[in-house]
Amino acid sequence: MDWQKRLEEALEFIESNLETSLPVETIAKAVYSSPFHFQRMFHMWSGITLGEYVRKRKLTLAAQELAVSSAKVVDVALKYGYDPPESFCKAFRKLHGVSPSAARKPGVSIKAFPRVSFEPHALGDAEVDYRIVEKEAFTVVGKSAELVCGQDGRTRQWFWGESRKDGTLDKLSSLSTETPLLGLTMSFEEEFTYMIAREADAASLDLAQGWSVQTIPAATWAIFPCSGPLPGAMQSGLRKIYKVWFPATEFEHAGLPEIEVYLPGDAQAEAYRCEAWIPILKKTNI
Known part of the structure; x- marks a missing residue:
């Protein structure tokens, strides 16, 4: 189906x-x-x-x-x-x-929210580059927050902006310069836990007093390159994964955190490159 x-x-x-x-x-x-x-x-x-x-x-x-x-x-x-x-x-x-x-009361205005429609993705975007990697369990350290889906309020963009202003990103850089910044979506509902982090080793964990620590279990990951300025490159990349790649493959989401991997470089440049890591399982029911 x-x-x-x-x-x-x-x-x-x-x-x-x-x-x-x-x-x-x-x-x-x-x-x-x-x-x-x-x-x-x-x-x-x-x-x-x-x-x-x-x-x-x-x-x-x-x-x-x-x-x-x-x-x-x-x-x-x-x-x-x-x-x-x-x-x-x-x-x-x-x-x-x-x-x-x-x-x-007569004449009072109320709203009618219509049924949604599900339009197939444009065929021009039908090709998706990816690779599959097995990764052992690993630990990340950083700052987490309860956010909401949408364009306003406590969104991912808001949290990244706040973390830049309050020095969180600088502190993460001081923990490690060898690993990229990560954005982890821990669940997916209207309200969800999101974490800005770096992969941690023993030394960075010793320095990370008061920070959030999360262990990601061993898993199979589908890794998708995303190119272009942020945040649009990651947003459009994720939409393509769900509207093109998943329907075309024998995989489904494993239910572990999704990871946005932000590589070094100018995040507003057209040539900027980041990655979306999606935990996957082979479908059990087709």
């Missing part, structure tokens, strides 16, 4: 079950995927995280129901999985800009 078809079937499953609990494990199982891999594929193909999509679709239907029926707010909140109802009011106001009770 190709990934466009899988995603379309998952979308039908989601839309048919918006009045029930929709944990990612249940959705991923319906299309024979691991939760981590499915979330990444959904985001890269649609441009929105799975959690945000489900929430916005539930709140769209909830607003429509409040606008045309006499159902109690508490009953609508529970119907769409919000317990306690106070969390429904908060989420509703954030999306629609008004309270659930105000949505009943």
Whole structure:
């Protein structure tokens, strides 16, 4: 089954079950995927995280129901999985800009978030260069933060900017000049842990008091070169991995941290080169 078809079937499953609990494990199982891999594929193909999509679709239907029926707010909140109802009011106001009770009033504007569509990638980008490497377990040291997906707020770009301003990048350089800077995505949801780090040896660990330390298990990695100015080169490289490479191969995400490898050089130059390291497994279900 190709990934466009899988995603379309998952979308039908989601839309048919918006009045029930929709944990990612249940959705991923319906299309024979691991939760981590499915979330990444959904985001890269649609441009929105799975959690945000489900929430916005539930709140769209909830607003429509409040606008045309006499159902109690508490009953609508529970119907769409919000317990306690106070969390429904908060989420509703954030999306629609008004309270659930105000949505009943004639002439009040509410939002409708549409179903996503999954467009195949352009054939002109069909070739992807990569290599596969087996790597033993290794340790990284650096600074981590809880971030959010999106264009604003606590994003990766924001965290890199803050780490440059507060001296974190300089401190990492003082630990080692032999290894490149790394960006590690530890999980993939709307809120996720991200780490700016370097690979650590015993000496750098001794110097890294108060820093975050993470051990990455032994794994098989697919390594993709990305060329061009940052952050665009890495962003477009990751999209291509998920929209072109994964659907064309017999691999899926292993669920370990993804690693952005930032090699020395001018990060704003057209010739700048970085790498995306993706942990992979052979597919068990096709």
